[in-house]
Amino acid sequence: MAVSNPDVTGHAPSVGSRGRLTEISDDLITQCMHCGLCLSVCPTYALTGLERSSPRGRIRLMKSVQDGIIPVSGTFEYEMNFCLDCQACQTACPAGVKYGELVESARVLIESRRKGFSLKKFILTNFVAGKKGLRVAAAVLRFYQKSGAEKILLPVLKVLMPGLYKRAGMLPCMSDKFAIDVLPEMLDPKGEARGTVAILTGCVMDAMYSDVNIDTVEVLLENRWRIATPTGQVCCGSVSAHSGDIELAKSLAVRNIRDFEKTGADYYVVNSAGCSAFMKEYGELLKEDPQNCARAVEFSARVKDFSEFLYETGYRKPTTKLGGVVTYHEPCHLVHAQKVSGQPRAIVNEISGENYRELNEATWCCGSAGIYNVVHYEEASKLLERKVENIRACGAGTLVTGNPGCMAQITAGVKNARMDVEVVHPATALNRLYKSDRKT
Amino acid sequence: MINDATKHKLRDIFGKVNLLDSTEDRIAYSYDGTPLFGSLPDAIVIPAAVEQISLLMKLANEEKFAVVPRGSGTGLSGGSIPTENSVVLLMNRWDKVIELDRNNLAAWVEPGVITGKFQSLVESHGLFYPPDPGSSQICTLGGNVAENAGGLRGLKYGVTKNYVLGFEVVLPNGDLMRIGGKNMKDVAGYNLKDVLIGSEGTLGIFTKILLRLIPLPQTSRTMLAFYDSMAGAAETVSSITSARIMPAMLEFLDNSTIKAVEDFARLGLDTNTGAVLLVEVDGPRSAVEEDAAAIEKICRKSGAKAVRVAGDEAEGMKLKAARKSAFAALARIRPTTILEDATVPRSELASMVDFIETTAKKHEIRIGTFGHAGDGNLHPTGLTDERDKNEIRRVEGAFDEIFRRAVDLGGTITGEHGVGLAKKKFLESLYDTPFIRFMKTTKEMLDPNCVLNPGKVISVSPRCEGALPRSREQIEKALGRMDNPSEAYF
Helix, strand or coil, X not given: CCCCCCCXXXXXXXXXXXXXXCCCCHHHHHCCCCCCHHHHHCHHHHHHCCHHHCHHHHHHHHHHHHCCCCCCCHHHHHHHHHCCCCCHHHHHCCCCCCHHHHHHHHHHHHHHHCCCCCHHHHHHHHHHCCHHHHHHHHHHHHXXXXXXXXHHHHHHHHHHCHHHHHHHCCCCCCXXXXXXXXXXXXXXCCCCCCCEEEEECCCHHHHHHHXXXXXXXXXXXXXXXEEECCCCCCCCXXXXXXXXXXXXXXXXXXXXXHHHHHHCCCEEEECCHHHHHHHCCHHHHCCCCCCCHHHHHHHHHHEEEHHHHXXXXXXXXXXXXXXXXXXXXXXXXXXXXXXXXXXXXXHHHHHHHHHECCCCCCCCCCCCCCCHHHHCHHHHHHHHHHHHHHHHHHCCCEEEXXXXXXXXXXHHHHHHCCCCCEEECHHHHHHHXXXXXXXX | CCCHHHHHHHHHHHCHHHEECCHHHHHHCCCCCCCCCCCCCCEEECCCCHHHHHHHHHHHHHXXXXXXXXXXXXXXXXXXCCCCCEEEEECCCCCCEEEEECCCCEEEECCCCEHHHHHHHHHCCCEECCCCCCCCCCCEHHHHHHHCCCCXXXXXXXXXXXXXXXXXXXXXXXXXXXXXXXXXXXXXXXXXXXHHCCCCCCCCEEEEEEEECEECCCEEEEEEEEECCHHHHHHHHHHHHHCCCCCCEEEEEEHHHHHXXXXXXXXXXXXXXXXXXXXXEEECHHHHHHHHHHHHHHHHHCCCCEEEXXXXXXXXXXXXXXXXXXXXXXXXXXXXXXECCXXXXXXXXXXXHHHHHHHHHHCCCEEEEEXXXXXXXXXXXXXXXXXXXXXXXXHHHHHHHHHHHHHHCCCECCCCCCCCCCCHHHHHHHXXXXXXXXXXXXXXXXXXXXXXXXXXXXCCCHHHHCCCCCCHHHHHHHHHHHHCCCCCCC
């Protein structure tokens, strides 16, 4: 670390926290007492059986890099990116090792040493983080699906580029319109509002599942919340941060803070688990930014995941119940990163009446993990197969889960296995029941 | 270091992909669950067949390198820590349950089967495999047999050795030997089975294990009793046993441990309590209710300020899982947890706990104690930071005294973790000379070149720790290597 950059507060720099990620924190590393309990829940260790693909092994590799015993080698880089960052290990770790922070620090370290052009970074910066780029990409994909080009191109891809062909098959149907373009800045419920919530429409969620955003709004309205949709909102920054581009993530966070604050909302409700998890960390992310740190802490305190918010503030229980066997898949960024597990389960249990059946390994990653299923297609597919087999054994006709990545991944998985399983967001499930309540 | 010609031969045996020797892989197998110990192996091999293991042992004898068997690497005495000049033999992919024989209540398993998965499997058939080490979610049955692992159900059900009917084992010279079978009685020949169980990977490599099963108890009940001090908890333990009640589990946690566990598991435990007893009774429904009521009464009579009975099995499971997390949860207080395993006769429990507290104060260190109260098996855990060398020395000083005291009280230096590297220096103070000689002779006879997990449990010859440097240049080179961090990593 540069000597010419003294800590303004006079304290020792808190290396390894999200604010300053040029090194991996020694304290965080030492916290791991290598007992091995994390191995039992690690999906990548389950795939390879190799210690270096386990949280404990990766932490030891980080320590070795930190101590100068090994360089940031190809193997090191591979293992850090092979990790799904699902954080199941963090739930399992009695010692309280902050593994997520560690692996993200390691990725920042890797990216900071990369020279030259990175396609991944280019795509993330221009097509995910920038709303305009995302619109262009979504429009192209929509055209590709709707014009019939998909039908013509897929067989060609199958022969010429089988890798891309398999990945293209995973793509869910694009939304016709972005919810953010349709939703007014403020929407009032019927009757007296209980308060105001601002919603994040998200990037992936809005591009692929804008219906879920509409369902989210309708469910919140039904429960008498006033809805604000900040129009200047951008990507939450999680994809950038998880890929090691922390500076981009910070600038996105600052923009969102500014835009959400303007609404004066009591809560910020987010229906993508990956986004809610990251937005709850803005306080930590910006803690060394004197201008924004206090606002970031305040911001994060208002962030609630959709199911967490509904359960904790109370919601009208629909009288109609879902038909058939219903199960629940826990998104990693909800159960492990946010420790939100009982709340969505209670909701799903409630709306499925007698038909709820527990999914074996419900807390195991489905392999989606942000852009993991694109970058590590083969490994992600094995995890998906494991998930699909558990769904088959459970016999569910409906699987509820609250994250667009998981929804797309599992939908592709069950479709591929020719299983008749519908994957729905809790907001969609609830809204459907509210609608049929109104009919009866 | 193992030379390239030998590595070539290893590659011929195992195939290119099953021989790992990158620095990253060597680092990833340089440790197990034991604090403070570690050393780099020269390579890691992943066998696919018994024949490969035999060939490996023959090659090790010819080329004089060490072989260190490893399961999941959760051991707590350094049993799977590589020695100098060694190859790690990774058994975790041998994870098939070969046969579940419901007529003979027995199961053939491969050594890499995860203990917890095996328990779930047999329980789904109404059967029971009682040994239940704290790391059951990830430790392997092969490792359990090699360490004669204990766990939470020792009091009523015993330990791993009580459930081993037989096995196939590769001896240090590469021979494959089969011991035992599905007979409930078998006295043909010496009881060699019990020599190999708990041999900590120094006498043989288990390749197939035959385990005994029992019927699954009809039901169970778990409860927690909270005390102001350890004295009340200890009194409860002796009252329960003298009332001729045999709980399946009788565990205790001291105040530091309760705080750490609550911080992790969030069960709503009262953290201002001096000691907690976790009791489980199992068996037929009527007996369980009777025993549970009697135990609750005893707890209150011995000064328990509160008794919490788990509402259902799910809550009971949560309480037990929390107890199992104790060792690692203590790392929330200080990052390095030096877990020990001193065991005394049950009647000396209170006196031993007192002594541990006094010793911790004397050496100005913090010790959290929990353990299997019903077995007299304590886990005093030094809470420290490996970067503070002074404090580590004080912790070691305190444990020296604790072990000596345990032996004086008629106890032992390790109840279930094994001797390995961590408790080797105390072994000779525990046993008389003929015992030690018996052990050494056995090791020398089976493994004359000392190639199988050398330096663990006992030292038999200098060769065990690797070849001694002979010439001046070799000594210089050895010293030079110490300056090169990639070679002398620890």
